[in-house]
Each structure stands twice: as structure tokens, then as C-alpha cells.
Amino acid sequence: MGRRDDTKAETRELILNSARDMFWEKGVEKCTIRDIADAAGVSAASVIVHFKNKTALLEAALSDDLEQALGQIIATLPAGKGLQDVLFHMVSYMLTFYDKNRELYRILIRDTLYQPVQDIPSIAMLEEQHFQFLTNLIEHEKEEGRVRLTIDSRVATAALYSLYIGILRNFLRDPALSVQKTMEQLAVTLEQYLSGIAV
Amino acid sequence: MGRRDDTKAETRELILNSARDMFWEKGVEKCTIRDIADAAGVSAASVIVHFKNKTALLEAALSDDLEQALGQIIATLPAGKGLQDVLFHMVSYMLTFYDKNRELYRILIRDTLYQPVQDIPSIAMLEEQHFQFLTNLIEHEKEEGRVRLTIDSRVATAALYSLYIGILRNFLRDPALSVQKTMEQLAVTLEQYLSGIAV
DNA sequence: TTTTTTTATTAAACATGTTTATTTAGGGCA
DNA sequence: TGCCCTAAATAAACATGTTTAATAAAAAAA
Numbered sequence: 095m096g097r098r099d100d101t102k103a104e105t106r107e108l109i110l111n112s113a114r115d116m117f118w119e120k121g122v123e124k125c126t127i128r129d130i131a132d133a134a135g136v137s138a139a140s141v142i143v144h145f146k147n148k149t150a151l152l153e154a155a156l157s158d159d160l161e162q163a164l165g166q167i168i169a170t171l172p173a174g175k176g177l178q179d180v181l182f183h184m185v186s187y188m189l190t191f192y193d194k195n196r197e198l199y200r201i202l203i204r205d206t207l208y209q210p211v212q213d214i215p216s217i218a219m220l221e222e223q224h225f226q227f228l229t230n231l232i233e234h235e236k237e238e239g240r241v242r243l244t245i246d247s248r249v250a251t252a253a254l255y256s257l258y259i260g261i262l263r264n265f266l267r268d269p270a271l272s273v274q275k276t277m278e279q280l281a282v283t284l285e286q287y288l289s290g291i292a293v
Numbered sequence: 294m295g296r297r298d299d300t301k302a303e304t305r306e307l308i309l310n311s312a313r314d315m316f317w318e319k320g321v322e323k324c325t326i327r328d329i330a331d332a333a334g335v336s337a338a339s340v341i342v343h344f345k346n347k348t349a350l351l352e353a354a355l356s357d358d359l360e361q362a363l364g365q366i367i368a369t370l371p372a373g374k375g376l377q378d379v380l381f382h383m384v385s386y387m388l389t390f391y392d393k394n395r396e397l398y399r400i401l402i403r404d405t406l407y408q409p410v411q412d413i414p415s416i417a418m419l420e421e422q423h424f425q426f427l428t429n430l431i432e433h434e435k436e437e438g439r440v441r442l443t444i445d446s447r448v449a450t451a452a453l454y455s456l457y458i459g460i461l462r463n464f465l466r467d468p469a470l471s472v473q474k475t476m477e478q479l480a481v482t483l484e485q486y487l488s489g490i491a492v
Numbered sequence: 493t494t495t496t497t498t499t500a501t502t503a504a505a506c507a508t509g510t511t512t513a514t515t516t517a518g519g520g521c522a
Numbered sequence: 523t524g525c526c527c528t529a530a531a532t533a534a535a536c537a538t539g540t541t542t543a544a545t546a547a548a549a550a551a552a
Contacts, residue, residue: 098548102500126538137502142540144500200407208403208466232490245490249481256459257452267407282448290489291431291444300518301530325508336532341510495552506541515532522525 106144108134113155122152122201149205150213156202157216163191164220168227177235178284185258185280189265189273200266207259225251257283305343307333312354321351321400348404349412355401356415362390363419367426376434377483384457384479388464388472399465406458424450456482 112134116125127148131138145151167187172179192199211218228251235241241250261283265276311333315324326347330337344350366386371378391398410417427450434440440449460482464475 096549098498098500101548105500127540128538138539139502139504139541140500143502146540148539204403204407207406208399208462210466240492241490242492245485246481249478250485250490252459252478253456253482253485256455259459260451260455263407267409279448279451282445283452286444286449286452287486288489288491290487290491291440291449292487292489293439293441304530326510327508337509338511338532338534339530342531345510347509493552495550497548497550499548500546502543502545504541504543507539509537509539511534511536513532513534515530517528517530519528520526522523 105134105136105140109136109141109144109151110155113151114159117152117155117198118195121197122148127151149209152202153206153214153217156198157220160217160220163188164223176238176240177231178288180231181254181284182277182280185261186273186277189262189276192262192266193273196266196269203262203266225255228254253287257287304333304335304339308335308340308343308350309354312350313358316351316354316397317394320396321347326350348408351401352405352413352416355397356419359416359419362387363422375437375439376430377487379430380453380483381476381479384460385472385476388461388475391461391465392472395465395468402461402465424454427453452486456486 109130112130116130116133119125120129127141128138130151131141134141141151145154167184170183170187172183175183206214206217229247232241232245232247232250236243236245236247258280261276261280264279265271265273308329311329315329315332318324319328326340327337329350330340333340340350344353366383369382369386371382374382405413405416428446431440431444431446431449435442435444435446457479460475460479463478464470464472
């Protein structure tokens, strides 16, 4: 790591900071790479050299905060509570987080959810962590005798995650939908999922 | 409806047909509005006059086939079967349908799933039909005594749809994932959802 | 130290989605 | 028929993400 690598890392940070600010304030579609480059004091070409494309820049600019959020969720986990309470805690935290700038996160999720994993390394890693955490949680619930032992934890994780994503979609698409109302939707959905719908 | 309206409708069809062909063959990102316009024998500006933007054109170009698929699904429904069989039939049909050009439908879904309803009228309507059909199905299952009467059908519908979308996401993101393997994933997920995971 | 190579950076060019201003032709009316 | 009005169509311009070719400075080699 000589001086060249240092200044490269500095430039990267400059771009990242400008991007975060401008995406946040003006919105992704309203602010151009040239805007961000100017604010960072570099050329537009330099932005692309560092980040490949605008979506990659968006991902990089927001993933730090997302990672911190996930860390906070885990740090503030209600101790000794069951699956339902933990999931409530997680979703409630994330909705409140996204609610600070719904439009921004709508774009982020739209532009990353259906991309190949290699195109969105940071988000993919966060998702994997999220998954792992949920799987452990379910395994723990099994040990506590609150989830049936025959349940495949990975499948249940994927299902819970899908339900979460579905609810999040409504939340991000409809600005009129409050965090509270969305949490109520989650409650009913989760209750159904835990006890099953069949007679 | 004089000749002016006729030619307008004709132009629209010309564009739509070219778009369908070129999107299908070259992929959405690889073919430009100018390409489509040239193939249709109109100007690029005309394409935008008719369709507002590229995503709207994509939606319009593919929604006819999607509507037909949904019609086929309902027409070929296994008679007298329960929820599980009907859902299998639907998902199996849709996966086989999307499998004909996974990349194309990946883009379509990515670009529409998180858009406001008014931006994707055709897809939104199809989704609503799909929803209504599922809700009726669940209501019917209640009458047959196969689903508990206390279950909120709309919530159950939304949950089933979310599970489907989650599975579809894996399918569209991973070209190596076969229809068969995906259907197996659905089977386990559905089994869990019907009987619940709690002890 | 001098020369060569590598690479971070950028200005300029390019590609393509979209907008704007203009042209053209159909539909109604005297 | 001749005139106006409306709207479909388009050429040209524009905006912006991205690529390319050139520059300059650090690192490596001599």
C-alpha cells in the first residue's frame, strides 16, 4: 500500500460520501453522475472507474448504513423472546429505517433484488447474514420446542424472508401506508404462517 | 374512429410487434428504441409518443402473452382438486412459461414489481386478477372445510403470492435452477405454509 | 539517477432514452 | 372547394450513463 493506493482509497471515499449525500437529498434518478463527481471534486469518468455503474455506486453508498442497521437490530434484540417477538423487532426496525427515505430504498431494492449476486456483492452478503441469522433463530426455536423438529429451517427461513419482502413491497410502493399499518399486516400474516391455514 | 384513429392504432400495433420480436431475440438491454422503431418503420420519437418510455413499451409488448397464459391456466385447471393441486398447476405453468426466456422476464419483473401501479396498468390488472382468483380459491377451500374459517382470505392470498414471488426470484436469478427443482422447493414451502411451522 | 512500466485520472467522444419544435395530413366547416 | 384546426409523426436536439484514448504521476527496473 504505497501513496498511490492511499489516494485511490481517498478518492473512493470522496465519491462515496458525495453519492450518499446527493442520492439522499435529490433522489437517485434526479441526480446525475456528473453532479456527484462535481461535488466530490473528481471527473465523472473517475466515478465509473471506481464503481462500474450507477447501480453499483448506489449499492456501495447505502450498504454501510444498511450493515449498521442490521448490526443495531441484533444488538438491540429482545432477550429471551420467541420467534414472533424477534421478527417483530427486526421488521419494525427495518421499516422505520426505510421510512426515513422510502423512495430512495424503493429504488435500491428495485435495482438490486433481481440482479445476479456478483453484481451486488455488499447487498448479497447482507442478505446472506440476514438469512443465517433467521435460520439460527428457527433452529433455536426448535430446541425450545416452539417449532416442529420436522421443519426444514432453510425452507422456513426462505418463506419468512419472502413474506417480509412481500410486505416491504407494499410499504415501499404505497407512501400512504404507515409503519404501524404495515406491522399489523405482518402480525396477521405471521400468525397464519406459524399456525398454518389448513384445518 | 376515422382513418386517423385507425392509422394510429396500426402504428401502435407495428411498434408492439417489432418490440415483442426484438426484445425476445436480442434482449431488452441489447436492443434500442431506435432498433425497434426502424424495424417497425417509424421514428424513435413515435415510439415514445405511443408508449411514454421503454419500460412501458416492454410492459405493453409482453402483457398480452401474459394475459393469455393466465387465461390458459384457468382454462386447464384440474377440476375438483384442492388448493395444493391448483397452486401446483398455476406455478408449474408459469415457470414453464417464463423458462422460455428467463432473462427477458427477469427484466420485466425487475422493472415493474416496484413501480407505482399507474405506471404499469396492464401488469397491475393481471396481478389483481391473479389475486382475485386466489382469494376465490381460498374461499372455496373454506366452504369445502379444508381451510379454517377464521383465516382472512386476502391475507392468505397475499402470503401465497409472496411465497410464489420469492420462489420465482430464485428461479429467474439462477439460470441453473430447473423448473423441476423449483417446483420441489414450492412443494416443501407450501406444505409448511398449509400446516404451519409451530408445535 | 535515469529509464521504463504501471495505473489513477480525466477530457472528449459515444450510445441511447427522452424532449422539443416542426411538419404534415385528416376532419370539420364556411 | 378552400380554409382552419387538431393531432399524428418526425427530425433534430438534449441529457446522461458509459467507453475510449490520452495524460501524468507513482512504482519498479536499469
